[in-house]
Amino acid sequence: MTKAINLTLKVWRQKGPEDKGRLETYDAKDISTNMSFLEMLDVINEQLTLAGKEPIAFDHDCREGICGMCGAVVNGRPHGPEKGTTLCQLHMRHFSDRDTIFIEPWRSRAFKIIKDLVVDRGALDRLIQAGGYISANTGGAPDANAIPVPQASAELAFDAAACIGCGACVAACPNASAMLFVGAKVSHLVLLPQGEPEAAQRATAMVREMDSLGFGNCSNERECEAECPKEISITNIARLNREYFKSRFFSNVK
Amino acid sequence: MNWFIHTIGSSIGKKLLMAITGLGFCGFLAVHLAGNLTIYGGKASFNSYSEHLHALEPLVTIAEWGLLTFAVVHVLTGAVLFYQNLKARPVRYSVNKSAGGRSLGSRTMPYTGILLLAFVIFHLINFHFADRTVTTIYAIVSGAFKHPAYVVVYIIAVAIAAVHVSHGFWSAFQTIGANHPKYMPLVRTIGTVFSLMVGIGFGAIPVYLFIFV
Numbered sequence A: 001m002t003k004a005i006n007l008t009l010k011v012w013r014q015k016g017p018e019d020k021g022r023l024e025t026y027d028a029k030d031i032s033t034n035m036s037f038l039e040m041l042d043v044i045n046e047q048l049t050l051a052g053k054e055p056i057a058f059d060h061d062c063r064e065g066i067c068g069m070c071g072a073v074v075n076g077r078p079h080g081p082e083k084g085t086t087l088c089q090l091h092m093r094h095f096s097d098r099d100t101i102f103i104e105p106w107r108s109r110a111f112k113i114i115k116d117l118v119v120d121r122g123a124l125d126r127l128i129q130a131g132g133y134i135s136a137n138t139g140g141a142p143d144a145n146a147i148p149v150p151q152a153s154a155e156l157a158f159d160a161a162a163c164i165g166c167g168a169c170v171a172a173c174p175n176a177s178a179m180l181f182v183g184a185k186v187s188h189l190v191l192l193p194q195g196e197p198e199a200a201q202r203a204t205a206m207v208r209e210m211d212s213l214g215f216g217n218c219s220n221e222r223e224c225e226a227e228c229p230k231e232i233s234i235t236n237i238a239r240l241n242r243e244y245f246k247s248r249f250f251s252n253v254k
Numbered sequence B: 001m002n003w004f005i006h007t008i009g010s011s012i013g014k015k016l017l018m019a020i021t022g023l024g025f026c027g028f029l030a031v032h033l034a035g036n037l038t039i040y041g042g043k044a045s046f047n048s049y050s051e052h053l054h055a056l057e058p059l060v061t062i063a064e065w066g067l068l069t070f071a072v073v074h075v076l077t078g079a080v081l082f083y084q085n086l087k088a089r090p091v092r093y094s095v096n097k098s099a100g101g102r103s104l105g106s107r108t109m110p111y112t113g114i115l116l117l118a119f120v121i122f123h124l125i126n127f128h129f130a131d132r133t134v135t136t137i138y139a140i141v142s143g144a145f146k147h148p149a150y151v152v153v154y155i156i157a158v159a160i161a162a163v164h165v166s167h168g169f170w171s172a173f174q175t176i177g178a179n180h181p182k183y184m185p186l187v188r189t190i191g192t193v194f195s196l197m198v199g200i201g202f203g204a205i206p207v208y209l210f211i212f213v
Helices: A037-050 A122-131 A151-161 A168-172 A179-190 A199-212 A223-227 A235-250 B002-009 B011-041 B043-054 B059-087 B104-128 B137-144 B148-175 B184-212
Strands: A004-013 A022-032 A100-104 A112-115 A118-120
Touching: A022 A037, A122 A179, A122 A199, A151 A179, A168 A179, A168 A223, A179 A199, A179 A223, A179 A235, A199 A235, A199 B011, A235 B002, A235 B011, A235 B148, B002 B011, B011 B043, B011 B059, B011 B148, B011 B184, B043 B137, B059 B104, B104 B137, B104 B148, B148 B184
Parallel strands: A004 A100
Antiparallel strands: A004 A022, A112 A118
């Protein structure tokens, strides 16, 4: 059943990285509850453009929850109040008529704001780069099951590899820590034989890079796993800790 | 040893320091509570516990210096982590809302920590550094808890300690990497039970002395 609601939006507007930025208020009138959150922003942007004003800049791409591009903090919750969804998967039926919605960008020293709700998540790319390579044979397609992988390990690795790199864990963490992201990346490689040979090097390099990028320290608040659109568990953070200690205390990695 | 300094200086290294020293304090709290229970046996029982404990010299002095070292490491590392975590988000959110991950303990860790530090100093001045040449420890303790103000301060302090431990105990296991599908529920339960034991166990003593002695 289609319903239309009226909302008040308080949106973070910031012209550029150097601008101070402020919350601005917009009326969102006659919003269909079948719309997604991003479609609602599209409607607002149409209206702003027609009125000769600057539209709200926000990141988006696939709009089906798999690319990791979209994301904003909605009423204090990264990707909004629904569990296990990205912002593009959030629908307006979860809001009521005359609600006020605060929309803010990811906030972290490591994520500079480019414009409005768009942040530079290049820090996550630098973490991936610091992770380095894995040992995979090139050439013809390898035979199936040439490298035995227990099904349970494959499942755990895949749970971690479900990370789409959206940055919600950093946004949700009271300390703006990237431990869930790094934990997921370290876990999905170390759980498979292909990622095992470089495990020690990878754990040390990624933690070192994470510290240098200005992320906060994990204090096990568990907000990250509660907000992660892919519901990645903090057991991956414990695994990162183990891999880091193994690398620091029991390997040759300096 | 350069690699070692770098390791404990890293974010995970600092957490490891917090976890090890924190678990050390949990062990201390358990022993301290067990010893304190002798106060229910009366004057002779408590004074005898104190005498037997101090008969273990120089072990007691070594343990005290160990605890002091742990305290310095725990407090300084905690302060650095707190400062770094504040700096990691220079612009705060206008609206903050929990997704259900945080607990009363986890969100107040730095604040309960600083209050506990103040309490520990107050507690040591009261009882540890009190002049025991002319009086007994039982007389000092039972004398102190004749005052309602002392009873209230101690109850608030042990409640704060219980809140701190409620997050600290399981968090230490997570930090050292001991998160296991079979044992983690048990660790979390022990953490909750232990924090209740700390709160009720230490909190009941001032009340008992105030009412019955």
